[in-house]
Amino acid sequence: MTKLFDPVPDKSLDLNFFRSLVTKLKEEAPQLSQFFSTIDQQIVSKVSLEEIKSASQALCLDNLVSLQTKKSLKTLQKDDVLANEYAGVVTILLKNYQEWNWPENMSLKLLNNRSSKWRVFVEEDVLNALFLQVVGVRFGSKLKSTMNSTFIRFKPYPQYDLQKCDYYRHQHVVALYSTALPSSFTDSSVGSYDSSPSPKGMSMKQKLLQLLATETKCARELNTPLVLVSADIENFYLSIPHQVLLVILEEFGCPDTWITFIKKFLTPNVTLKEENFEKTGRLSRGVPTGHSLSKFLHEILLLLGDYHSSFKSDVIFTRNFDDYYFWSQDAKVVEECWKNMTEFLGKAALNFNPKKSGHFVLNHKKDSKSKLPIGDVKYGFLVLDSNGNFVADNESVNKMKEIMEKRLSSTSSLLSWIRIYNTFLKYIFRSLGDSCNGILY
Secondary structure (H helix, E strand, O other): HHHHHHOHHHOOOOOOHHHHHHHHHHHHHHHHOOOOOHHHHHHOOOHHHHHHHHHHHHHHHOOOOOOHHHHHHHHHHHHHHHHHHHHHHHHHHHHHHHHHOOOOOOOEEEEOOOOEEEEEEEOOHHHHHHHHHHHHHHHHHHHHHHHHHHHHOOOOOOOOOOOOOOOHHHHHHOOOOOOOOOOOOHHHHHHHHHHHHOOOOOOOHHHHHHHHHHHHHHHHHHHEEEEEEEEEOOOOHHOHHHHHHHHHHHOOOOHHHHHHHHHHOOEEEEEEEEEOOOEEOOEEEOOOOOOOOHHHHHHHHHHHHHHHHHHOOEEEEEOOOOOOEEEEOOHHHHHHHHHHHHHHHOOOOEEEEEHHHHHEEHHHHHOOOOOOOOOEEEEEEEOOOOOEEEOOOOHHHHHHHHHHHHHHOOOOOOOHHHHHHHHHHHHHHHHHOOOOOOOOO
């Protein structure tokens, strides 16, 4: 965690690579070159009551704030007078965004989630949390529409044909793109990876599972070849180099005032306290966890990676946050896409997590010289077996069971025991996927 206070060395980055990539993308997708041209008019405007309530719901959903702050936010959701007061204050902060800065000497909190992964949060007050949420949602909703049109520009819908599944598959692939971003100023559904429901109430992860299960089932039943890769970027949020983000924003034409604002957002002065350890300083790498503005920044970075690796490729591709799934009948096409993805991450001193990356081959001869990631294709606590079926990953389930038992044994309150038990059980069931009544196509 102490690496957060040290910037990524410039010598390990290729900033000219990103400058060149932005230039090429703007030439091929003109809408991106205009993205920041009217940003002030769209971001700096009156905040509505509905926006404030939506922002408070999203903050509670993503567990970004402390329990005390969460209580205040839930009170705000029920009190229109109080919500209107916050809307007025946040509007004033937006109009004076150039003067905003983090409070000094904030705490950096380490939270251990259900899977024993550490997440890092900046402890902030209600007003700053709401203000940053509104700013991030406004940036994000504008980027989402631009990203989706860019995706369709490079990967247009195939010709509609009732006898073929291509068109229907593409509908699902498009729907799964840019899911980390909100669709409007009042979209409160975009929280953590697990809590992004579709309009029908199904989580995006569940829609992804159904798509993957349908692909493997069709390949198996029709006896067609399939090469599928899944990959996850290692410690993504904590490792993003600030230099890369700022260069990308500059090349896209982001106004200097907003670049200065984002620099301040990325570098709060915090104190990290652990057992027998304490350090105070400014964060110099990574983005604050859970923030809607962080999601905007990571999506604009990964958009370039999508362009470099898959937009011009024949792979079928989807990305949910920093989790990648792409597949094709042609192994060479998949390997080329993987090569370009790893090259892109290397230019930013990032890499895929080998423990969470793997590939699956069906009705296709395996190549011993293949450079695709070694490992199984996984979804939550499910793993893709050799026949193309998702089955329970007993090793992962047993590890979660051990963590659950440890947490339960450490609590002395019956109500806490019940809360922990129900929370873990819900997480385990969700990680095993919902039952599916039929295939998608």
